[in-house]
Amino acid sequence: MKYKSLNSNSELVDFETAVKTGLAKDGGLYFPTNVQPIDESFIKNLDKKTNHEIAYEVIKQFVGLSINEADLKKIIKKTLDFEFPLIDLEKNIKVLELFHGPTLAFKDVGARFLANCLSHFNTKKESVVLVATSGDTGAAVANGFLGIKGTKVIILYPGGGKVSEIQERQLTTNGENIIAMKINGVFDDCQKIVKTAFTDKDLNKKLNLTSANSINIARWLPQSFYYFFAYKELLKTNKDFVFSVPSGNFGNICAGLMALKLGLPIKHLIASTNINDTVPVYFKTKKYLPKPSKQTISNAMDVGNPSNFIRILEIFDNNYDQLTSKMSSFSFNDKETLEAISKVYNDHDYILDTHGAVGYLGLKKYLKKNSKEIGVFLETAHPIKFADHIEKEIGISIDMPERIIALTKKEKKYIDINNYKEFKKYILNLNS
Numbered sequence: 001m002k003y004k005s006l007n008s009n010s011e012l013v014d015f016e017t018a019v020k021t022g023l024a025k026d027g028g029l030y031f032p033t034n035v036q037p038i039d040e041s042f043i044k045n046l047d048k049k050t051n052h053e054i055a056y057e058v059i060k061q062f063v064g065l066s067i068n069e070a071d072l073k074k075i076i077k078k079t080l081d082f083e084f085p086l087i088d089l090e091k092n093i094k095v096l097e098l099f100h101g102p103t104l105a106f107k108d109v110g111a112r113f114l115a116n117c118l119s120h121f122n123t124k125k126e127s128v129v130l131v132a133t134s135g136d137t138g139a140a141v142a143n144g145f146l147g148i149k150g151t152k153v154i155i156l157y158p159g160g161g162k163v164s165e166i167q168e169r170q171l172t173t174n175g176e177n178i179i180a181m182k183i184n185g186v187f188d189d190c191q192k193i194v195k196t197a198f199t200d201k202d203l204n205k206k207l208n209l210t211s212a213n214s215i216n217i218a219r220w221l222p223q224s225f226y227y228f229f230a231y232k233e234l235l236k237t238n239k240d241f242v243f244s245v246p247s248g249n250f251g252n253i254c255a256g257l258m259a260l261k262l263g264l265p266i267k268h269l270i271a272s273t274n275i276n277d278t279v280p281v282y283f284k285t286k287k288y289l290p291k292p293s294k295q296t297i298s299n300a301m302d303v304g305n306p307s308n309f310i311r312i313l314e315i316f317d318n319n320y321d322q323l324t325s326k327m328s329s330f331s332f333n334d335k336e337t338l339e340a341i342s343k344v345y346n347d348h349d350y351i352l353d354t355h356g357a358v359g360y361l362g363l364k365k366y367l368k369k370n371s372k373e374i375g376v377f378l379e380t381a382h383p384i385k386f387a388d389h390i391e392k393e394i395g396i397s398i399d400m401p402e403r404i405i406a407l408t409k410k411e412k413k414y415i416d417i418n419n420y421k422e423f424k425k426y427i428l429n430l431n432s
């Protein structure tokens with residue numbers, strides 16, 4: 001399997017190179033060439049397979065010859081050591097819970113897979129992993145890389161209360177090889193610094209930079225597993241099914257589209273967003289107009305210019321009609337999100353988080369017109385991560401998992417950064 005850059009189609013690289021560099025030299029995102037559908041009989045017998053077997057089958061062609069079979073299986077085992085329960089919520093509506101990993105959000109799978117791959121490739125020169133985060137990515141990446149030899153991780157997160165208290169603690173209390181930078185700006189400013197760093201000749205001469213955002217294929221592609229895991233449970237129903245994915249940078253839903261390309265019979269995918277509605281607007285108007293991100297209560301989706309959208313266009317050969325036949329996108333505001341949390345709590349005694357609630361709303365909207373299908377929405381974080389908003393809305397307190405209690409006792413450590421110049425100065429002096 002080779003990867004091309006989505007900026008030019010010139011440079012073809014293997015999995016190892018794409019993972020180590022994160023972004024192509026021309027600044028483009030890597031994209032796999034020649035994706036082969038998985039054997040149909042494997043998919044028909046998914047309910048007889050373990051999660052580890054499924055993950056291996058899904059990812060092996062993307063890894064190609066870069067990692068041997070035994071080592072890849074070990075990496076999968078280390079990555080997937082928790083559950084992905086599919087819960088019945090309402091008639092024809094199910095929740096796929098993706099928050100049972102160590103940092104209580106779905107990003108643990110991609111972050112751990114990436115960390116283990118980089119550790120496997122273990123170059124002599126230390127890898128400096130850059131990661132821009134609106135909250136959850138940084139936590140998952142820090143946890144995945146903590147103590148991994150030959151890596152240093154720099155997390156850039158927006159200051160001014162744009163990440164929740166628990167998220168900030170997850171980002172800033174790691175120590176060892178993890179450094180947190182609090183950026184004076186919004187998430188898009190963090191992302192811009194990371195993107196600029198990759199095209200900065202001085203930095204790249206001195207450091208082995210890589211990205212741990214979903215622009216890195218080793219973080220993005222393993223997210224396809226979730227859709228197969230859900231299908232394993234749905235296989236027997238013999239009904240058409242659709243997924244609603246709470247979306248910010250559109251990495252997760254783009255992995256769902258990859259699952260479709262691999263032959264998983266998904267009828268339709270719904271990208272549900274908060275008021276950062278660049279993609280829903282594109283679906284309506286055919287015009288892609290990125291804009292600055294706005295702060296919401298589902299902060300992991302406060303993205304005004306989603307990195308992975310270009311990959312989605314590539315999957316559909318830039319054909320708008322094909323795209324809209326397989327995918328929809330809807331946006332919801334904070335008030336609607338909180339109302340959904342209340343309603344689901346009152347009706348079903350189930351506590352949604354602010355992101356999952358947006359996914360739920362998108363699914364409901366779609367099913368209104370497509371009532372025969374089974375809908376699955378992805379619950380991407382544990383509600384405790386956004387407890388302030390949720391507790392105020394439903395008037396109860398959410399039980400704090402043990403892991404989180406331990407965090408509240410640790411001291412926060414971060415570096416304040418105002419602009420690219422300050423960032424560059426800091427990281428050029430990293431090892432001196």
Ligand SMILES: *Cc1c(COP(=O)(O)O)cnc(C)c1O
Nearest residue numbers: 136248249250251252300380381
């Ligand atoms: C990151 C995140 C999202 C958005 O995922 P993308 O892949 O960026 O679209 C949604 N919900 C939660 C809780 C997240 O952490």
